[in-house]
């Protein structure tokens with residue numbers, strides 16, 4: 001599908017914590033939880049993903065691959081975490097249907113990001129991130145890969161995968177065995193895979209790939225989320 005067709009008539013909608021998200025009528029689904037875009041992103045990806053991994057490993061350089069970059073909210077909150085802890089962060093987002101910059105401005109995430117320069121630098125460098133890995137703030141680099149998950153064939157492996165696809169009910173192919181296996185190829189030894197969704201199928205697929213699966217408490221509106229650790233290289 002063309003970008004313009006996929007993004008046709010998208011609308012900004014409010015979520016329960018006062019942050020906005022996008023409703024995509026082609027998919028029939030929001031980009032984030034209606035219980036709060038900000039709290040979901042902070043809880044699932046930053047606190048239970050990046051912060052957890054950082055505290056466990058004590059690494060001072062971490063790389064993240066996000067599948068479904070969308071508005072960049074997960075990136076912004078992760079970059080903020082990196083800035084506040086002195087962590088060096090190398091972030092790559094895969095996004096099949098990149099959003100135009102005016103939507104990123106209108107959604108208003110700048111008011112939830114403590115560092116004004118982080119948001120400004122993200123906006124002014126957004127276009128160049130599609131061409132090359134670009135420094136956004138001192139210790140944070142961002143590259144956005146404009147590919148579908150299955151057509152992405154990068155060589156790099158990452159410490160953490162943020163899997164932020166639309167729910168299985170709306171985009172089942174993103175949760176197929178083929179897609180999950182393909183995504184996990186980009187994970188380093190002892191890397192972690194985090195997502196907001198817990199299904200029996202996903203748990204089985206990850207276990208079959210050799211992951212150790214945990215189900216920490218979910219973000220508001222969900223009992224559990226999924227965090228899986230890879231004990232060895234696939």
Ligand SMILES: C[S@@+](CC[C@H](N)C(=O)[O-])C[C@H]1O[C@@H](n2cnc3c(N)ncnc32)[C@H](O)[C@@H]1O
Nearest residue numbers: 031068069070071073096097148149164165166
């Ligand atoms: C649930 S939203 C992600 C929200 C995003 N992480 C954010 O914070 O805004 C799912 C994202 O996956 C993207 N997407 C849909 N199909 C895709 C595919 N086949 N490969 C990669 N990305 C895809 C959508 O365009 C959308 O941005």
